[in-house]
Amino acid sequence: MDIHVTVNGRPEVWQAAPGESALELIRRLGYTSVKRGCSQGDCGACTILVDGQAMRACLLVAAQLEGRAVTTAEGLGSLDRPHPLQRAFVDAGAVQCGFCTPGMLLASQALLVETPRPDATAVREALDGNLCRCTGYKKIVEAVLLAAERMA
Amino acid sequence: MIPNAKTCLYPKDPPQAVSLLQEHGKRALILAGGTTAALSHDPEVEVLIDISRMGCDAIEPQGGGWRVGCNVRLQRIASHAGLAGLWGGVLSQAAAAVGSRPIRNAVTLGGNLVQIFRWSDTPVALLAMGARLELLGPRGPRSVGADEFYARHPRQVLEPAELLVAVQAASPVGKAGGAFIKYARTAVDLAVADAAACLRVEGGRCVEARLAIGATRALPWRASEAEALLTGQALTPARLGEAAALARKACKPVGDARTDKAYRERMVEVVARRALERAVANLQERA
Numbered sequence A: 001m002d003i004h005v006t007v008n009g010r011p012e013v014w015q016a017a018p019g020e021s022a023l024e025l026i027r028r029l030g031y032t033s034v035k036r037g038c039s040q041g042d043c044g045a046c047t048i049l050v051d052g053q054a055m056r057a058c059l060l061v062a063a064q065l066e067g068r069a070v071t072t073a074e075g076l077g078s079l080d081r082p083h084p085l086q087r088a089f090v091d092a093g094a095v096q097c098g099f100c101t102p103g104m105l106l107a108s109q110a111l112l113v114e115t116p117r118p119d120a121t122a123v124r125e126a127l128d129g130n131l132c133r134c135t136g137y138k139k140i141v142e143a144v145l146l147a148a149e150r151m152a
Numbered sequence B: 001m002i003p004n005a006k007t008c009l010y011p012k013d014p015p016q017a018v019s020l021l022q023e024h025g026k027r028a029l030i031l032a033g034g035t036t037a038a039l040s041h042d043p044e045v046e047v048l049i050d051i052s053r054m055g056c057d058a059i060e061p062q063g064g065g066w067r068v069g070c071n072v073r074l075q076r077i078a079s080h081a082g083l084a085g086l087w088g089g090v091l092s093q094a095a096a097a098v099g100s101r102p103i104r105n106a107v108t109l110g111g112n113l114v115q116i117f118r119w120s121d122t123p124v125a126l127l128a129m130g131a132r133l134e135l136l137g138p139r140g141p142r143s144v145g146a147d148e149f150y151a152r153h154p155r156q157v158l159e160p161a162e163l164l165v166a167v168q169a170a171s172p173v174g175k176a177g178g179a180f181i182k183y184a185r186t187a188v189d190l191a192v193a194d195a196a197a198c199l200r201v202e203g204g205r206c207v208e209a210r211l212a213i214g215a216t217r218a219l220p221w222r223a224s225e226a227e228a229l230l231t232g233q234a235l236t237p238a239r240l241g242e243a244a245a246l247a248r249k250a251c252k253p254v255g256d257a258r259t260d261k262a263y264r265e266r267m268v269e270v271v272a273r274r275a276l277e278r279a280v281a282n283l284q285e286r287a
Helices: A022-028 A084-091 A101-114 A120-126 A138-151 B014-027 B074-078 B087-096 B101-106 B109-114 B122-129 B224-230 B237-250 B261-281
Strands: A002-007 A010-015 A047-050 A053-056 A069-071 B007-009 B028-031 B047-050 B059-062 B065-069 B132-137 B140-145 B163-170 B174-184 B191-202 B205-214 B284-286
Touching (some): A053 A101, A053 B101, A084 A138, A101 A120, A101 A138, A120 A138, B014 B028, B014 B132, B014 B163, B074 B101, B074 B109, B087 B122, B087 B174, B087 B261, B122 B163, B122 B191, B122 B205, B191 B261, B205 B237, B237 B261
Parallel strands (some): A002 A069, B028 B047
Antiparallel strands (some): B059 B065, B132 B140, B174 B284, B191 B205
């Protein structure tokens, strides 16, 4: 079926089997910032924004994206023009292997849209679905708070 | 992934959803939040019916209580100011206990209530509140109590092509409280045991007590011996403890990869006691 989506602000029509995994579809189309981690809803590496809400792509099927706005890390910023969250993740040392980072960024972005000046508890709550096996989370939380401060 | 799905239909309202379900019968699979469907692999399914665009996404006051549409996502319930005041916020607490934030952003109340697993959290709160479920089927609307809805698997209670469209819970009159307690190995894990308690008090004595237990068997259940022990009595700490012990005695839990029967039994007593204690602690007078 044809799936009409707005991806990172740009309208696209995707060819997909309605019941296929949204994660597999998105990656096949080249949005490889959406990471395939556990594929069963535990790790958060495949977090995307659907109409602004952080969701796990592995727990959605393609047909559910019809008419929706999807944001991936590709839509946040680029190497030349990083998003303030991306800049803050670098500055705070919140990235080690980097596999969880796109999901962390998108979950953080959803939080900052809703709550521009969160406290550390709110950050931890918003990131409760994103696992990181490297950093111990401390620097990730600091990065989100730093980005919030800079964006204020 | 649903390997043989050929199409997806998007009903605009509940009656249209019901007629699509009638038309496609067993070949159809309902998508709401999709979290369960995405991990299913049923080769028989040919038609997906995405009910998330048919409305039913309001949380609204109704007749002194609240009505919550089946498509409301759990995160909204967890953070809703009005529901936080309904029976001590027992439903909000149960919704907040489900998975992690991105899961709660996707999972709908209807999905969590119908697509039930042993560890499902929100059905326990419904039993404790004495909520009612609004259904719509080919023969029209009907309303069933939570006790009836969970006496068997909800799929056996729902008739073919019948949908859960909303949940209704009346606000208690007078002095009442409630609480939901989940015990799990981590903040995002499935429950080892959970309990929801709703209590109403008049003149220092309990006049209404419902204690529901989840995660121990296929379906959540009411600890009726514990409820009987509390009804008509002063809610002293000792009596709450005795009631929790009765819940433990009645629970006959299953063991699984998370924990064995003996530990789960002990944890039932713990969550039951904590739910009762917290319900007593948040007893509030309401006109």
